Amino acid sequence: RLATREPHIRQTTLEEGNAWIDLAAELQVPVVRFFAARNPPEMDLESSIQVVGEMLALLSERARESRIKIGVETHDEFASSRSVARALAFAPSDVAGAVWDMWHTTRIGESPAECMQQLGDRLINVHLKDARRTADGWQLVLLGEGDVPVEEGLRSLNAMGYDGYISVEWEKKWHPEIAEPEIAFPQYMRVLRTYLERGVAE
Template sequence: MNRKTFLQTSLGFLIGSQAFSKPKNKRKLCFNTLACPDWSLKEIFENAQKYGFKAIEIRGIKGDVDILNSPAFEPSKLSEIKRMSKDFDVKILNLNSSVVLHEYESEKRNKNLDIAKKYIDLAQELGCPFIRVFPDKFPKEKPKEFALDTIKSNYETLIDYCKGSKVKVLLDAHGDLVWSEDLLKMMQGFDKKHIGLIWDFFNMHLITKESPQKMYETLKNYIEIVQIKDGFFKSNNTYEYTLTGKGEAPIAEILSIIESEKYKGFISFEWEKRWHPELPNPEEALPKFVEFMKNSF
């Protein structure tokens, strides 16, 4: 074999091997700061970059669950936060508030809506595309339709407030609003410019026992963030969290569904260390999640 033939054969082999190699993993990974209640904001950015995450959902910093009261988010600190986000190449994807939309009594309702509006303003200032709100338990003294109408009315108030901004208000399936059809009815009729859903299969399935396919087919037009956690579903709607890949949540099926549908959003890891201090530390849980996501088909 002469040199020319060798080079042609080698080049053909190289091109062929590249054609059959596994495409580069393009999953966009995010984590919720519930995972790291002891980290400062700088540590969160540093470790997100270190472990391979491209975004964060902020649900508290250190002792402050409500970041509106956090020294880390004082108005004078916002330019520094934006600089850190850029320097570490880690996007602030979502500001997770504790705002609930099921309140119907005037004082409680207005208090929650006022807090949500401040989160919208903060997100706009930070260039963050989403804030999160949620329903909780429906009022026992009222029928279900009253609760759904109340949530929808309060949601509409926040959507109207978003007009002129680049912020979407995301509903996080929670409490009694976890059935796919109920969530779909909640979203229908609104301009999609300022609305969306966080799809948390684990939280929904715990109550509804719906399949990933049923949930996704029903809600896919509104899903902005796919949230992942793993564990075991136990009796009486209880659960036990595990490291990613160690439980029974059908994560591979969820990934297969969203990727077959060409989902382009973030996959966010919700590790509830803040609420469950007995869970393994973020230094273990976060890399395990990234490893699972990189190696699962």
């Protein structure tokens, strides 16, 4: 986990993170995603933001040598694009950036415009999935059937000039009740093509 002040955990995280970066370089994978992880009980969010940023700065050294980019995802306690942006302020390297998961920022009430304002040119990867609000939380659904403003998000990315990867996610392993990937992925591709045809993205 990135959010810790424990010296032995920080060292282990750095060693494991560097190993993942080395593997990415060997496999020619351009981006390695990191979770900030949940806040340890002894740390508040403010402290976690600084510690995560410091860890990203350390990992950036190996990433630069390997010509790999590293990103922290808008997820868990760091679902807010503002929290991610503040952590990245401690890691000014151009190889460290943000992985924007549209669903998680939507869950906490952030709009695509707000996310673009916070993350801007630090954005290096995008995770895309749709979900519908329910009485007891959220349900992952096929693209266009939920409440995640995917089309608005793609328009914001296009307006900003984003030219990185957009990764479609389908979390069947953790949500066994949702449609099979053989159904979901082709459907997502069909809908995304209609967005392209309408000029939502390039």
